[in-house]
Amino acid sequence: MSQAPVLELRGIDKSFGPVQVLHDVAFSVHPGEVTALVGDNGAGKSTLVKCIGGIHPIDSGEYFFEGEKVHVGGPRDAAALGVEIVYQDLALCDNLDIVQNMFLGRERRSGLVLDEATMEELAARTLESLSVRTVTSLRQRVSSLSGGQRQTVAIAKAVLWNSKVVILDEPTAALGVAQTAQVLDLVRRLADKGLAVVLISHNMNDVFAVSDRIAALYLGRMAAQVKTSEVTHSQVVELITAGRSGELGLQNGNGATP
Amino acid sequence: MTTTTVPEKGTTGAPAIGAHARDYVERVRGGDLGALPAVIGLVVLCAAFSVLRPAFLSPINFANLFTQGAAVAVIAMGLIFVLLLGEIDLSAGFASGVCAAVLGVLLTNEGWPWYAAVLAAMATGAVIGLVLGTLVAKLGIPSFVVTLAAFLAFQGVVLLLLKEGTNISIRDETILAVANKNMPPALGWGCAAAGVLIYAALQVVQARRRAARGLPATPMPMIAFRVGALAVISGAAVFVLNLERSRNAALVSLKGVPIVVPVIVVLLLVWTFVLRRTAYGRHIYAVGGNAEAARRAGIDVDRIRISAFVVCSFMASIGGIIAASRANSVDPNTGGSNVLLFAVGAAVIGGTSLFGGKGRALDALLGGAVVAVIENGMGLMGYAAGVKYAVTGCVLLLAAGVDALSRKRAAATGRG
Ligand SMILES: Nc1ncnc2c1ncn2[C@@H]1O[C@H](COP(=O)(O)OP(=O)(O)OP(=O)(O)O)[C@@H](O)[C@H]1O
Ligand SMILES: [Mg+2]
Numbered sequence: 048m049s050q051a052p053v054l055e056l057r058g059i060d061k062s063f064g065p066v067q068v069l070h071d072v073a074f075s076v077h078p079g080e081v082t083a084l085v086g087d088n089g090a091g092k093s094t095l096v097k098c099i100g101g102i103h104p105i106d107s108g109e110y111f112f113e114g115e116k117v118h119v120g121g122p123r124d125a126a127a128l129g130v131e132i133v134y135q136d137l138a139l140c141d142n143l144d145i146v147q148n149m150f151l152g153r154e155r156r157s158g159l160v161l162d163e164a165t166m167e168e169l170a171a172r173t174l175e176s177l178s179v180r181t182v183t184s185l186r187q188r189v190s191s192l193s194g195g196q197r198q199t200v201a202i203a204k205a206v207l208w209n210s211k212v213v214i215l216d217e218p219t220a221a222l223g224v225a226q227t228a229q230v231l232d233l234v235r236r237l238a239d240k241g242l243a244v245v246l247i248s249h250n251m252n253d254v255f256a257v258s259d260r261i262a263a264l265y266l267g268r269m270a271a272q273v274k275t276s277e278v279t280h281s282q283v284v285e286l287i288t289a290g291r292s293g294e295l296g297l298q299n300g301n302g303a304t305p
Numbered sequence: 306m307t308t309t310t311v312p313e314k315g316t317t318g319a320p321a322i323g324a325h326a327r328d329y330v331e332r333v334r335g336g337d338l339g340a341l342p343a344v345i346g347l348v349v350l351c352a353a354f355s356v357l358r359p360a361f362l363s364p365i366n367f368a369n370l371f372t373q374g375a376a377v378a379v380i381a382m383g384l385i386f387v388l389l390l391g392e393i394d395l396s397a398g399f400a401s402g403v404c405a406a407v408l409g410v411l412l413t414n415e416g417w418p419w420y421a422a423v424l425a426a427m428a429t430g431a432v433i434g435l436v437l438g439t440l441v442a443k444l445g446i447p448s449f450v451v452t453l454a455a456f457l458a459f460q461g462v463v464l465l466l467l468k469e470g471t472n473i474s475i476r477d478e479t480i481l482a483v484a485n486k487n488m489p490p491a492l493g494w495g496c497a498a499a500g501v502l503i504y505a506a507l508q509v510v511q512a513r514r515r516a517a518r519g520l521p522a523t524p525m526p527m528i529a530f531r532v533g534a535l536a537v538i539s540g541a542a543v544f545v546l547n548l549e550r551s552r553n554a555a556l557v558s559l560k561g562v563p564i565v566v567p568v569i570v571v572l573l574l575v576w577t578f579v580l581r582r583t584a585y586g587r588h589i590y591a592v593g594g595n596a597e598a599a600r601r602a603g604i605d606v607d608r609i610r611i612s613a614f615v616v617c618s619f620m621a622s623i624g625g626i627i628a629a630s631r632a633n634s635v636d637p638n639t640g641g642s643n644v645l646l647f648a649v650g651a652a653v654i655g656g657t658s659l660f661g662g663k664g665r666a667l668d669a670l671l672g673g674a675v676v677a678v679i680e681n682g683m684g685l686m687g688y689a690a691g692v693k694y695a696v697t698g699c700v701l702l703l704a705a706g707v708d709a710l711s712r713k714r715a716a717a718t719g720r721g
Contacts, residue, residue, distance in 0.1 A: 102601055117384070123603035138601045142662035143587075152602030153589055154584040161582055164518055190715070271628035 051114060053243045054212050059108035061098055067101045068094045070267045076243040081234055083254040084247045085287055086264030092247050093135050096216050100132045101125040129211035133218055141190035148189055149204045171216045177233060194221035203206045207263045213237055214245040219253065226279060231257050252281055270297050275286035320552055325527055335575055338711050343655050343671040347678065354682035361685055363551035372484050374677030375565040376628040377644060381651035381669035382576055383620025388615040388652055389593040391393050391661025392448035397648060399459035400618045401625030402640025404430045406466035409473035409635035419479040423626060430622025431615050438614030442607040472636035475629055483630035487561030490547040496567060497539045505532040510540065565627060576666035589613060593662035643694060650701035651676050659706050
């Protein structure tokens with residue numbers, strides 16, 4: 048479990064206008080492991096993920112992938128590296144169907160023409176591997192799906208590609224008990240297949256159930272990144288709410304000032 | 306609930322048709338009306354006008370409908386690209402006027418050959434679209450404002466090109482033929498037959514391929530129904546257009562499918578292919594549906610935006626050429642007055658949403674037919690232009706209302 052990180056960020060700063068959202072954030076994810084990214088509302092989890100995905104340009108800091116320094120200038124760069132993200136707001140096109148959404152921006156073609164049959168087969172296979180049994184037709188528009196079904200489509204979209212890193216931003220937020228269990232199971236299976244998985248969640252039980260490491264963001268700073276087996280529930284809660292917990296965490300006061 | 310992975314083979318007859326019909330009813334009830342309002346409107350209007358004015362049904366009037374509606378339908382087809390993004394191009398009408406003026410000046414004043422003048426007019430359209438699209442996509446000025454400004458400016462450009470309003474007559478035979486000449490009757494039949502056969506072949510091959518791979522395919526009876534419908538409609542149209550419509554056939558014979566018809570059909574096929582079968586078309590829908598999702602999928606949203614305006618103005622240039630051909634001249638009013646509103650009306654009546662993300666190239670023809678029938682029928686009834694405008698305005702409002710309501714209903718029933 049001590050493989051070199053596949054993705055590593057160092058000293059990431061990110062501001063939106065005058066508001067600095069990320070301060071000198073370091074973050075690493077390892078192959079074959081589930082890294083839980085936790086933090087209060089507004090801590091900057093989604094922003095960090097969007098920086099990784101190339102949605103937001105980073106102001107400063109370094110981005111390493113498989114040990115090499117890379118520049119991610121847009122979503123295509125991240126996808127080319129093998130980083131797939133399920134965004135908190137899902138980012139699906141309501142007016143397109145399931146298959147169209149899953150292949151959006153990366154359509155299969157034969158010549159000029161879209162290869163619908165192949166895309167449909169691959170989509171069906173992926174959904175099957177996620178044991179999704181609640182969708183009547185792959186040609187259904189996404190707007191006609193329930194919240195949980197939409198979430199499943201977004202996840203399927205991310206695991207469709209042979210990616211190395213899969214990041215899930217609160218993937219279970221809209222799910223029922225059974226489907227949450229399914230997603231967590233999937234998260235574990237992806238990691239066991241050797242992928243690096245990042246799971247953002249507010250649910251401590253879920254975090255402790257599936258993660259190998261926990262990274263806690265506090266007001267835009269990385270309070271700590273620790274092995275799950277070495278911390279307790281209450282320590283993580285303290286890291287989330289106060290930025291520190293005993294020896295762990297930000298040591299200078301409340302961490303809000305540099 | 307069933308699973309995704311057991312595809313219905315769909316090769317069984319009646320139940321499959323039944324399933325398709327149920328599916329359709331379900332969609333319509335969910336607010337996805339598609340072409341339904343336009344088709345119903347067309348049938349009702351045609352029935353009403355033919356009862357009130359039997360002349361409406363005469364072969365010559367039927368042919369007139371095509372040549373009258375052609376320019377608007379072509380402009381509407383281009384507008385659909387912009388509307389799909391949830392944008393608007395108010396300048397499409399006068400853009401067609403500018404392109405027509407370019408054509409007229411080059412043909413008549415400069416003596417260019419027709420193909421060079423046509424290319425120049427089309428290039429003018431493309432450049433106009435490039436400028437408008439860049440202003441919208443890169444500077445972020447709302448398309449409503451950019452194209453409203455262009456609307457005024459292009460009106461001025463037409464005047465300047467035409468030397469303060471003198472009209473330029475078009476004398477080139479080829480250009481005049483577009484809206485004024487007909488295909489030989491046999492060729493009309495040949496094209497219709499070829500079209501139906503190719504359509505049937507494509508549908509069958511596609512269904513076979515999908516079935517062979519175990520994917521849900523369109524059932525054969527459904528294909529037969531579609532092919533049959535296409536054959537009946539195109540056959541009837543060719544039949545009527547091939548009737549003699551000259552009042553004095555001994556003197557000059559007038560029959561055959563007007564040449565604009567195959568022009569429009571080719572444009573329809575090209576844009577339908579682009580929208581439905583290419584990645585570019587898919588990206589247009591994606592940007593119209595959720596621009597942020599499209600961006601995150603790695604789609605260059607700005608480029609898609611710009612290209613949609615290019616397509617729109619390019620199609621406007623073709624509309625302008627058709628209008629010039631039909632009028633035998635270019636004047637300061639070419640592409641002006643009601644052209645733009647008719648084109649927007651045609652697209653919306655045909656089922657394209659003003660909110661973006663929903664529309665087909667075919668909508669331009671369906672809606673264009675409704676607009677042309679209203680104009681033509683009310684003209685036959687002897688109504689003044691004022692009444693025609695008022696009625697068309699009301700129909701546009703009605704269509705936009707249907708669009709907005711079906712969207713509301715779709716939101717309520719969770720369908721889009
Ligand atoms: N595009 C943006 N422009 C300006 N401010 C932003 C933007 N995106 C995020 N922020 C700000 O950045 C901060 C962190 O937001 P972020 O969405 O990353 O939090 P989060 O940790 O994901 O929270 P949650 O658990 O609620 O999802 C918030 O204060 C938010 O207001
Ligand atoms: Mg978030």
